[in-house]
Amino acid sequence: MKIDKIEKRVIITAMCMMGLFVFSLLYAKTKYKSNVPECLPYDKAYTNPKINQIDDKTYQVFSVASMWKFEPAEIYIPVGSEVDFYLTSKDVVHGFNIAEKDVNMMAVSGAINKTTVKFEKPGVYNIVCHEYCGVGHQNMHAQVIVNYPKAK
Amino acid sequence: MQVSKSFKKVIFLELAIPVALLILGIYHGLMQTIYRSGAIQQTSFAKLDYYQGLTLHGVINALVLTTFFAVAFGHVTITYYFKKETNKRLMWLSFWLMLSGVVLAAWAMLAGKASVLYTFYPPLKAHPFFYLGAALLIVGSWIPLYDWTRMYLKWKKENPTTKTPLAVLGTLINFIIWFVCTLAVAYEVLVLLIPWSMGWTKTVNVNLARTLFWFFGHALVYFWLLPAYIMFYTILPKIAGGKLYSDLAGRITLFLFLIFSIPVGVHHQYSDPTITQGVKFFSGLLTYGVAIPSFITAFTIAASLEYAGRKNGGKGLFGWMVKLPWFDEKNYLFSYFICGLILFVFGGVTGIVNASYSLNKVIHNTAWLPGHFHMTVAGPVFLAIVGMSLYLYAKMSGKKIMWPKLNTIIPYLWVTGMLIFSFGMSWGGLRGEPRRTNLGMTYLNPDSELFRSDWVPTTMLAMLGGVIMFIAGMLFIIIFFGTIFRKKTNESVLEIPVSEAYHDEKRTPLFDKLKPWVITMFIVILLAYVPALLNVNKNSGPGAPRYNIDNPVPLEANQ
Numbered sequence: 001m002k003i004d005k006i007e008k009r010v011i012i013t014a015m016c017m018m019g020l021f022v023f024s025l026l027y028a029k030t031k032y033k034s035n036v037p038e039c040l041p042y043d044k045a046y047t048n049p050k051i052n053q054i055d056d057k058t059y060q061v062f063s064v065a066s067m068w069k070f071e072p073a074e075i076y077i078p079v080g081s082e083v084d085f086y087l088t089s090k091d092v093v094h095g096f097n098i099a100e101k102d103v104n105m106m107a108v109s110g111a112i113n114k115t116t117v118k119f120e121k122p123g124v125y126n127i128v129c130h131e132y133c134g135v136g137h138q139n140m141h142a143q144v145i146v147n148y149p150k151a152k
Numbered sequence: 153m154q155v156s157k158s159f160k161k162v163i164f165l166e167l168a169i170p171v172a173l174l175i176l177g178i179y180h181g182l183m184q185t186i187y188r189s190g191a192i193q194q195t196s197f198a199k200l201d202y203y204q205g206l207t208l209h210g211v212i213n214a215l216v217l218t219t220f221f222a223v224a225f226g227h228v229t230i231t232y233y234f235k236k237e238t239n240k241r242l243m244w245l246s247f248w249l250m251l252s253g254v255v256l257a258a259w260a261m262l263a264g265k266a267s268v269l270y271t272f273y274p275p276l277k278a279h280p281f282f283y284l285g286a287a288l289l290i291v292g293s294w295i296p297l298y299d300w301t302r303m304y305l306k307w308k309k310e311n312p313t314t315k316t317p318l319a320v321l322g323t324l325i326n327f328i329i330w331f332v333c334t335l336a337v338a339y340e341v342l343v344l345l346i347p348w349s350m351g352w353t354k355t356v357n358v359n360l361a362r363t364l365f366w367f368f369g370h371a372l373v374y375f376w377l378l379p380a381y382i383m384f385y386t387i388l389p390k391i392a393g394g395k396l397y398s399d400l401a402g403r404i405t406l407f408l409f410l411i412f413s414i415p416v417g418v419h420h421q422y423s424d425p426t427i428t429q430g431v432k433f434f435s436g437l438l439t440y441g442v443a444i445p446s447f448i449t450a451f452t453i454a455a456s457l458e459y460a461g462r463k464n465g466g467k468g469l470f471g472w473m474v475k476l477p478w479f480d481e482k483n484y485l486f487s488y489f490i491c492g493l494i495l496f497v498f499g500g501v502t503g504i505v506n507a508s509y510s511l512n513k514v515i516h517n518t519a520w521l522p523g524h525f526h527m528t529v530a531g532p533v534f535l536a537i538v539g540m541s542l543y544l545y546a547k548m549s550g551k552k553i554m555w556p557k558l559n560t561i562i563p564y565l566w567v568t569g570m571l572i573f574s575f576g577m578s579w580g581g582l583r584g585e586p587r588r589t590n591l592g593m594t595y596l597n598p599d600s601e602l603f604r605s606d607w608v609p610t611t612m613l614a615m616l617g618g619v620i621m622f623i624a625g626m627l628f629i630i631i632f633f634g635t636i637f638r639k640k641t642n643e644s645v646l647e648i649p650v651s652e653a654y655h656d657e658k659r660t661p662l663f664d665k666l667k668p669w670v671i672t673m674f675i676v677i678l679l680a681y682v683p684a685l686l687n688v689n690k691n692s693g694p695g696a697p698r699y700n701i702d703n704p705v706p707l708e709a710n711q
Contacts, residue, residue: 002658003398003400004401006455007400010447011404021440025509036509039427039428039429042691091275092699093273093276095423097518100584108359108425109275113423126584130516134699134700135195138589138595141594
């Protein structure tokens with residue numbers, strides 16, 4: 001099989017470039033722990049919304065999405081907290097996006113999604129549902145409130 | 153060549169029906185951008201709901217238009233290259249199945265009983281007719297593959313040492329991909345969703361349904377793309393005034409698509425539960441594999457265009473570009489193709505971002521995504537489809553195009569609108585703006601406590617782009633139907649421009665056989681999907697009952 005010299009070079013260059021991309025992903029994965037959500041076997045325990053404080057800087061949040069709310073709707077934590085979000089849905093498919101922190105998960109009924117994130121700066125972080133979940137989808141919203149006095 | 157009346161009739165119907173439906177499809181495209189910008193803050197307009205309109209927009213533009221066209225263009229390509237008409241009975245059977253599918257689904261959508269978007273994720277329930285319609289559309293589009301394969305094998309027997317024409321190879325490969333990937337969605341629809349939506353089965357495994365959908369969903373985008381690729385390889389060099397740079401490059405591209413199109417589907421589920429990180433990463437690697445043929449194409453097509461420009465008298469590093477037929481009335485296909493290619497540069501780059509595993513977290517399900525795929529499916533795919541529909545109709549009916557000058561300008565108008573729209577969407581996506589959301593009700597409504605002022609400029613840009621594209625789209629539809637209502641002035645022929653190859657490599661048996669490549673495709677699919685499905689099976693909990701879009705209580709509990 002004979003192929004034009006320049007054409008061959010282009011194919012090799014394209015492959016090298018993709019190789020470089022793969023290397024970058026692996027590098028980010030090991031060095032910065034940049035990863036996609038973790039996968040857990042289904043467990044009913046996660047279907048009750050709650051916030052567990054493990055120690056003063058570590059939290060577990062069991063977030064339950066349903067038409068058209070997240071529970072808990074307001075999550076108060078101190079600055080520097082590391083939060084494990086466990087996510088599931090009570091009904092249809094929902095999305096869970098904290099854009100500032102690149103937390104991006106799907107909430108699916110009969111499945112548990114998990115990701116870990118550290119909140120280093122004080123502020124209000126919006127959780128937006130980004131999967132169509134029926135007529136009230138555009139209202140579905142929650143907040144992580146970092147280092148603000150407790151409202152309740 | 154001359155073709156029979158019956159052949160023409162099927163082709164005309166398969167070209168004109170989706171273009172007529174585009175009126176509804178494009179109208180809803182415009183409306184999405186208006187709702188999203190907050191220019192209107194309501195759930196529905198002109199009795200059609202936002203999400204109902206979004207469903208119509210997706211189903212008509214991305215499923216009906218593309219499938220009808222791929223079938224019609226396949227018939228035409230096979231017939232033209234083999235100089236023998238495809239089987240008329242099977243053509244009609246395929247057409248009626250597809251049309252009845254569209255009618256059923258259209259009724260369900262217009263009646264507001266299937267506002268589930270074109271991904272129809274359960275457990276949001278649509279009317280059974282919606283699922284049945286999708287199944288009929290798919291089954292109808294399978295039939296031609298049987299007929300074309302038969303014709304191809306016969307031709308092969310008679311011409312054992314001739315290279316299979318690139319366009320024929322592309323058509324066959326495209327429909328093999330389509331057949332294999334739609335098996336999964338046919339299973340999803342017929343076995344999981346229809347019995348569940350009728351209430352015969354109580355629950356559905358949502359994770360399994362999603363995984364089956366994406367087995368189909370990503371290959372679907374190549375099914376849209378390959379007819380455009382076939383045109384770029386076999387027609388564009390000719391109408392630009394040159395030759396295809398390398399014939400073998402085209403074959404390699406096609407075979408790589410055959411192998412990699414289906415097994416990459418899991419990259420749509422990076423954010424999903426039940427699938428492990430390892431399986432997702434492997435899917436990312438395969439997706440990089442499928443980027444290679446697009447890089448090859450980018451080079452080969454650019455080289456072919458440079459060859460054409462120089463042959464037309466262009467000199468210097470960029471001088472050849474000036475000599476391409478940018479605004480040639482007789483050569484209007486060039487405008488449609490080149491505009492599609494310009495958009496595809498951006499569509500390809502943003503696509504690699506999406507495929508890049510952890511990078512996907514930044515943009516998954518945000519407005520970035522529609523920003524990306526509008527520069528693919530509504531870029532090269534859409535422009536090649538509508539341009540070619542007009543071309544085939546005009547040639548085969550022997551009519552002159554209405555408003556030929558305007559016709560060459562439409563694609564440029566479309567590109568302008570699309571670039572503005574996609575810029576707005578991508579920018580908004582990076583700021584966390586969700587896709588598929590009636591933003592005007594809350595996030596873009598200054599009276600709402602959810603109001604997000606940082607999404608105002610992005611959604612405004614998207615709306616401006618939407619208005620420009622709407623104008624371009626409507627002008628095309630006017631020209632298309634204006635041409636239909638003209639009188640016949642030329643001889644009616646079936647004729648497609650055919651490019652010669654600049655490097656016409658000798659026939660290599662490996663690159664002229666489907667079998668080894670189809671076997672490789674199945675192996676890669678098994679490698680990618682056996683672990684994924686085992687994951688889903690292991691990590692899924694109980695299934696979900698049926699939900700209507702307007703009620704958090706499942707249907708069963710209401711009765």
